Amino acid sequence: xxxxxxxxxxxxxxxxxxxxxxxxxxxxxxxxxxxxxxxxxxxxxxxxxxxxxxxxxxxxxxxxxxxxxxxxxxxxxxxxxxxxxxxxxxxxxxxxxxxxxxxxxxxxxxxxxxxxxxxxxxxxxxxxxxxxxxxxxxxxxxxxxxxxxxxxxxxxxxxxxxxxxxxxxxxxxxxxxxxxxxxxxxxxxxxxxxxxxxxxxxxxxxxxxxxxxxxxxxxxxxxxxxxxxxxxxxxxxxxxxxxxxxxxxxxxxxxxxxxxxxxxxxxxxxxxxxxxxxxxxxxxxxxxxxxxxxxxxxxxxxxxxxxxxxxxxxxxxxxxxxxxxxxxxxxxxxxxxxxxxxxxxxxxxxxxxxxxxxxxxxxxxxxxxxxxxxxxxxxxxxxxxxxx
Amino acid sequence: xxxxxxxxxxxxxxxxxxxxxxxxxxxxxxxxxxxxxxxxxxxxxxxxxxxxxxxxxxxxxxxxxxxxxxxxxxxxxxxxxxxxxxxxxxxxxxxxxxxxxxxxxxxxxxxxxxxxxxxxxxxxxxxxxxxxxxxxxxxxxxxxxxxxxxxxxxxxxxxxxxxxxxxxxxxxxxxxxxxxxxxxxxxxxxxxxxxxxxxxxxxxxxxxxxxxxxxxxxxxxxxxxxxxxxxxxxxxxxxxxxxxxxxxxxxxxxxxxxxxxxxxxxxxxxxxxxxxxxxxxxxxxxxxxxxxxxxxxxxxxxxxxxxxxxxxxxxxxxxxxxxxxxxxxxxxxxxxxxxxxxxxxxx
Numbered sequence: 001x002x003x004x005x006x007x008x009x010x011x012x013x014x015x016x017x018x019x020x021x022x023x024x025x026x027x028x029x030x031x032x033x034x035x036x037x038x039x040x041x042x043x044x045x046x047x048x049x050x051x052x053x054x055x056x057x058x059x060x061x062x063x064x065x066x067x068x069x070x071x072x073x074x075x076x077x078x079x080x081x082x083x084x085x086x087x088x089x090x091x092x093x094x095x096x097x098x099x100x101x102x103x104x105x106x107x108x109x110x111x112x113x114x115x116x117x118x119x120x121x122x123x124x125x126x127x128x129x130x131x132x133x134x135x136x137x138x139x140x141x142x143x144x145x146x147x148x149x150x151x152x153x154x155x156x157x158x159x160x161x162x163x164x165x166x167x168x169x170x171x172x173x174x175x176x177x178x179x180x181x182x183x184x185x186x187x188x189x190x191x192x193x194x195x196x197x198x199x200x201x202x203x204x205x206x207x208x209x210x211x212x213x214x215x216x217x218x219x220x221x222x223x224x225x226x227x228x229x230x231x232x233x234x235x236x237x238x239x240x241x242x243x244x245x246x247x248x249x250x251x252x253x254x255x256x257x258x259x260x261x262x263x264x265x266x267x268x269x270x271x272x273x274x275x276x277x278x279x280x281x282x283x284x285x286x287x288x289x290x291x292x293x294x295x296x297x298x299x300x301x302x303x304x305x306x307x308x309x310x311x312x313x314x315x316x317x318x319x320x321x322x323x324x325x326x327x328x329x330x331x332x333x334x335x336x337x338x339x340x341x342x343x344x345x346x347x348x349x350x351x352x353x354x355x356x357x358x359x360x361x362x363x364x365x366x367x368x369x370x371x372x373x374x375x376x377x378x379x380x381x382x383x384x385x386x387x388x
Numbered sequence: 389x390x391x392x393x394x395x396x397x398x399x400x401x402x403x404x405x406x407x408x409x410x411x412x413x414x415x416x417x418x419x420x421x422x423x424x425x426x427x428x429x430x431x432x433x434x435x436x437x438x439x440x441x442x443x444x445x446x447x448x449x450x451x452x453x454x455x456x457x458x459x460x461x462x463x464x465x466x467x468x469x470x471x472x473x474x475x476x477x478x479x480x481x482x483x484x485x486x487x488x489x490x491x492x493x494x495x496x497x498x499x500x501x502x503x504x505x506x507x508x509x510x511x512x513x514x515x516x517x518x519x520x521x522x523x524x525x526x527x528x529x530x531x532x533x534x535x536x537x538x539x540x541x542x543x544x545x546x547x548x549x550x551x552x553x554x555x556x557x558x559x560x561x562x563x564x565x566x567x568x569x570x571x572x573x574x575x576x577x578x579x580x581x582x583x584x585x586x587x588x589x590x591x592x593x594x595x596x597x598x599x600x601x602x603x604x605x606x607x608x609x610x611x612x613x614x615x616x617x618x619x620x621x622x623x624x625x626x627x628x629x630x631x632x633x634x635x636x637x638x639x640x641x642x643x644x645x646x647x648x649x650x651x652x653x654x655x656x657x658x659x660x661x662x663x664x665x666x667x668x669x670x671x672x673x674x675x676x677x678x679x680x681x682x683x684x685x686x687x688x689x690x691x692x693x694x695x696x697x698x699x700x701x702x703x704x705x706x707x708x709x710x711x712x713x714x715x716x717x718x719x720x721x722x723x724x725x726x727x728x729x730x731x732x733x734x735x
């Protein structure tokens with residue numbers, strides 16, 4: 001009687017339909033619940049508040065690259081400041097975590113016992129203590145234990161480090177900067193063609209060309225030569241101590257440093273394990289084979305181990321980048337002015353538009369996460385095995 | 389269809405009006421009675437105003453206000469529950485119905501009263517925003533703070549006042565925004581900022597919690613008006629009345645010389661206002677939907693306004709606040725100034 005229940009086709013359709021109904025029902029429940037509650041509280045949602053003058057300072061003047069102006073900037077500008085501050089933490093965190101993770105992952109496989117012990121201790125120490133605790137340790141325990149503003153540690157009288165911030169010189173946006181940028185772009189284009197030529201030559205003659213070292217030289221020298229020919233030089237704005245604080249230049253707040261350090265050390269530990277797994281996944285037969293055809297150790301890593309290890313490394317790496325970005329919202333614990341702190345925190349409190357602000361914040365994190373996923377998927381396709 | 393809607397609306401209005409005139413009920417009071425406790429949003433930790441002691445018992449000036457409501461309703465001040473709310477979360481907690489009233493030094497402002505959907509029903513502390521700095525800086529006035537790093541608590545009126553003050557005086561500042569006052573204090577004590585700004589009463593409370601309170605001074609400038617008081621949801625006027633008149637009872641009791649010690653004797657006082665206050669005559673409490681002696685209960689369990697003030701934040705406590713503006717309107721402070729505490733009469 002119930003024989004149709006055992007038909008594969010019926011079951012497929014039935015469970016698909018069931019899933020859709022449950023999902024739609026849940027969506028409707030959310031919508032209904034929100035709209036009735038808003039009506040009950042007499043709140044009309046809308047985004048007009050984004051054009052109102054914010055009236056508070058959401059970022060320090062030493063790190064105000066979006067040009068927030070207390071006198072006329074709006075809650076919309078607070079949103080921009082927050083996104084910017086979140087992104088610079090996430091980007092720097094991803095870069096440092098990747099470097100740290102690769103170094104530690106390789107060290108953990110080292111035959112040198114001390115090195116591999118240091119790497120193991122790092123990984124276990126980071127992974128077994130909650131991130132929030134690390135953020136508090138970095139900020140309250142390490143950064144705030146630094147010297148006072150007047151007792152700043154100075155490097156060549158242009159960089160000053162104290163418990164509040166790292167004061168750096170800021171390059172002024174003159175023709176020289178544009179020339180350097182132009183030079184770098186020209187160098188990249190040159191390297192692209194150089195690589196093509198080198199690959200072709202290797203295919204035809206079997207001889208290698210040191211593309212990597214030449215590229216590094218080119219990236220440095222093309223802008224330098226351009227500057228010399230044009231007779232320009234970069235002018236810098238140096239930080240100076242005036243009153244309570246250093247002014248001019250860039251001041252990276254201590255809370256920013258603490259966030260980048262905590263996030264990259266913490267995520268670096270997970271990346272180290274991913275890298276270690278990736279390298280161990282390349283069977284020793286591959287390495288023996290590479291050795292038997294006469295490749296040198298450097299070439300073995302570059303042409304045999306790393307390309308195969310990357311296939312294992314890249315997919316889990318993506319999720320580490322995603323967690324790092326989302327974990328940056330813990331910044332509120334130490335008063336760093338990220339999106340959650342200034343927009344979802346202060347703007348929401350001052351305007352009372354909780355629903356809109358939470359939605360915008362979610363949208364931002366979702367977009368960033370999707371962007372990272374898309375980029376890493378593209379990268380993954382490039383390193384994945386090309387099946388013929 | 390249209391007719392039906394109109395009819396339904398008209399019926400609704402008539403029913404609502406009838407219910408209003410007969411019952412004068414309060415939904416909040418009903419839920420409070422059903423739950424057997426008043427739920428107050430309080431500061432998560434502000435010495436003297438609201439903080440748990442070493443046994444986890446909440447104590448303080450704002451806590452006693454909450455206990456006064458419980459005393460008025462249940463004749464038992466312990467029938468309270470405290471919901472710690474940061475500057476950011478306090479209004480959401482009240483709005484969502486998780487609490488019945490905010491007794492957490494919240495400033496009465498236009499936007500909060502009108503746009504956010506709340507009612508401020510009175511003032512239990514007249515405050516103003518001030519600045520605290522380390523003595524080593526040798527600073528005498530807030531006008532000398534140009535370029536300073538300032539610790540602020542987010543989600544409060546202080547960050548707006550601060551920005552306004554610096555804008556008006558053409559000065560700049562570096563903000564260090566943190567979520568709760570304890571965090572700001574640690575930042576300030578460790579030197580992450582030069583200045584700590586918040587309401588003057590909170591500054592005094594925070595200073596007492598610093599390791600070396602004597603090393604810090606509060607600057608003379610008060611840059612804002614901060615009338616702090618209990619907040620209820622807009623729309624339940626009867627509940628608002630209960631909160632307003634419980635607070636007024638404490639102030640009027642001080643005015644009339646009714647104290648925790650003499651409240652029993654005062655019941656036989658000849659003064660008609662005392663008799664009305666304590667519920668001996670007049671039947672005022674019944675009009676609120678409470679017992680006639682609701683004010684008597686408050687004074688018996690908690691004390692009058694002045695007693696509560698001196699017990700938690702007065703000059704003989706580590707907080708050491710003068711009555712100042714918070715003295716009664718007809719009393720003189722030691723420096724010759726008058727207070728502005730003026731509660732409507734029990735009549």
